[in-house]
Amino acid sequence: MKALSIKEQATEQAVWGIASSFDIYNCDPEIIRNADKIKRFVKELCDLIEMKRFGETQVVHFGEDERVAGYSMVQLIETSLISAHFANLTNTVYLDVFSCKPYDPEVVREFSVKFFGGSHCISNSNMRY
Numbered sequence: 001m002k003a004l005s006i007k008e009q010a011t012e013q014a015v016w017g018i019a020s021s022f023d024i025y026n027c028d029p030e031i032i033r034n035a036d037k038i039k040r041f042v043k044e045l046c047d048l049i050e051m052k053r054f055g056e057t058q059v060v061h062f063g064e065d066e067r068v069a070g071y072s073m074v075q076l077i078e079t080s081l082i083s084a085h086f087a088n089l090t091n092t093v094y095l096d097v098f099s100c101k102p103y104d105p106e107v108v109r110e111f112s113v114k115f116f117g118g119s120h121c122i123s124n125s126n127m128r129y
Contacts, residue, residue: 006018006105018102018127019125020124020126021095021123022094022096022105022112024093024095024112025092025120027092027118032116033071033088035061038073039073050103051103054078066088067087069089077099079099079100079101082097084096093116109121
């Protein structure tokens with residue numbers, strides 16, 4: 001018997017939502033340092049996982065400490081939110097997706113690694129009850 005995907009488990013168990021984190025390493029610096037490309041990522045990701053964006057994507061660059069300097073992004077979605085920090089020093093993306101509408105974290109991981117040109121990704125997903 002085939003194991004259920006996280007999305008299938010969440011639907012079957014009628015959980016409150018799925019919370020996932022994706023740490024994407026060795027990303028393309030020209031992409032993670034470009035606010036317009038980050039906004040395009042959000043639009044394409046929301047379309048891919050069928051999440052309805054609520055309001056504009058917020059992308060702000062800050063951080064006096066070089067270790068954490070970079071863009072941060074927040075996108076409200078009708079079923080919760082997507083957020084990320086883009087660390088310039090290490091070219092790493094720290095992406096979080098939380099939604100009470102089930103989605104497939106593996107789809108998010110694959111799309112995000114490809115979009116940002118990352119070498120690999122560590123991801124974790126939890127069901128919220």
